[in-house]
Amino acid sequence: MDDHAKGIRKGTGVSNANDIKADLIAVVVAVNDHEPRVLTIGRANALPSGPFELGHRSLQSGLRSWVEEQTGQPLGYIEQLYTFADRDRVGTGQRVISISYLALTREEEATQSDRRRWERWYDYFPWEDHRSGTPSILSKVLRPRLLKWADSAGDNETRRERRQRSAVAFGFDDGTWNEELTLQRYELLYEAAMVGEATGGQSSAARSVAGESMIADHRRILATGIARLRSKIKYxxxxxxxxxxxxxxxxxQRTVEALAGRLLHKPNFRRLIEQQELVEQTGETTADTGGRPAKLYRFRHAVLDERAVAGTKLPLTRA
Amino acid sequence: MDDHAKGIRKGTGVSNANDIKADLIAVVVAVNDHEPRVLTIGRANALPSGPFELGHRSLQSGLRSWVEEQTGQPLGYIEQLYTFADRDRVGTGQRVISISYLALTREEEATQSDRRRWERWYDYFPWEDHRSGTPSILSKVLRPRLLKWADSAGDNETRRERRQRSAVAFGFDDGTWNEELTLQRYELLYEAAMVGEATGGQSSAARSVAGESMIADHRRILATGIARLRSKIKYxxxxxxxxxxxxxxxxxQRTVEALAGRLLHKPNFRRLIEQQELVEQTGETTADTGGRPAKLYRFRHAVLDERAVAGTKLPLTRA
DNA sequence: GCGTCTTATATTCAGGTCGAGTATAACCGG
DNA sequence: CCGGTTATACTCGACCTGAATATAAGACGC
Structure with missing residues (x-):
């Protein structure tokens, strides 16, 4: 299609001290068995990633080929998350730019293999799953340790500010849980040295209370992806x-609940989905659910053309 | 503060064929005299930009120093817009990554100088300002030419799809104007070769109907910034x-209206601002407005701590 | 100094959205 | 055929939001 890319001759690039490398990192999400999962490579607790190269037609296609090469997983929907620059890595004097993406894929395609593993979100973020009530780790472990961290600050103003931020992010004071603040919560725990990444991984105590660690800043990127997805499903x-x-x-509904980490009000969820005309009946039913057979639906792809913004605004409620 | 950055030795980086350059590009916005403006350098119709360098502590600080060096303008609020990779530029065989940012600054600081110019948004996007009704250019020029472009497609499906996209983005069929679709509209006009950038700048006719051009893809980046800002002021x-x-x-209200490019219902706007407790009275009034003196307010910076999400959801209405 | 103009501020009303609860329908397994 | 289970339908009230109207307070001309 595009003869431009073929014309690139390797090594003709003029390199100088300001040249850098760019890494592409993917948060690939699927929902399986009512559990949101993220694609990792091997047992290294690492997200698929690789450098952006001359042969890549675009950032997205570079990402696709790296993920497919490392995990065999083809990607469908992709959106950009964030770009950041690391401090120079291990004294090479060269900077690395990381460009992270969120990718969504279907359950059936999300089979295990020796190259890829589908890990549960909530193994990395146990405090983010509120589907069976507020996790006890919040009040029993995170809250006291965050308070201790706040009070360990030198000046009064910092103490107040740390308590304030913790209370808002985790809903300590008013009991209000905002599922979109996943990133802020992780950053607070990082600052308070309560996650493995912040303590150099030596503290197994920290690891057990604050979820499984990942290499480098991959867990932070995952948190960014979760937050983005939890926000986006609403509109x-x-x-x-x-x-x-x-x-x-x-x-x-169960899929949305798995992503949001909270339960929804059933009648309201149906009303919202139906009145937005996002789905249409197939005419068939399934009896797999135990009770009265459920009608089957499919997504109306036409809405992507008809409307610019088709909201799925899920009702943010308890059951 | 941070001794890490000092440790970088110039020239020790190992360069190879996959090394690339990264450009930082800024959409700096101010509102002056009820007109939203964007910062440009000289009379080149270009956004301030420059390469990310080893000496930069972070992407953001690199951006700040480039903008300040090129325009003398210090930046306050900054947020990332998008990262994209150009096709290789003029056969050097080297790729360039562009990382774009949106920056907001105050009116008083937005004074003109010989190095910087504050250009009006709507000189670049005349069809985006609906404050004095729907611009006539929409029905008189853009609509017929977009329809012509749609009908010039080879197959029936493409024709249908082009008409559909145009109608949704510009609100041709139902008269519904969605101010957040700035980027989609620009991209349609680009595809239809109705903007100067798409025709190589030789067509002065295209230039006069579809707004002032900018160099390279800077106008597209500006469109991205406008869309982001119009969306963000709502929440x-x-x-x-x-x-x-x-x-x-x-x-x-006038500032919000300038950004959104549409007028708002006055009583509802006041109600919304007040009940959200975003502002507090200073106790003073101003008589500059001609009629009854208006109370003066200031922003309650405390809300940034108190709430994680403080919405400004502006009522999207006509006056 | 008084009426009029202009803008600011306050109040009211109706339709729609949204959280929440309750009622009925259809299939299964014993 | 009856209780258990899940699907589907309907209803109610609080609140949000678009829209219009009414009142207050200064400026200005005569």
């Missing part, structure tokens, strides 16, 4: 990227 | 970054 119909072609409304 | 209190320390509620 764009991206959930359907994670669904099989045909599904029941309860399956859809 | 984050970023408008105040553009306001003087003390202001009346009507001044605030």
């Amino acid at each position: 764009r119909p991206v959930v359907f990227e994670l669904m099989p072609p045909v599904f029941s409304l309860l399956q859809l | 984050r209190p970023v408008v105040f970054e553009l306001m003087p320390p003390v202001f009346s509620l009507l001044q605030l």
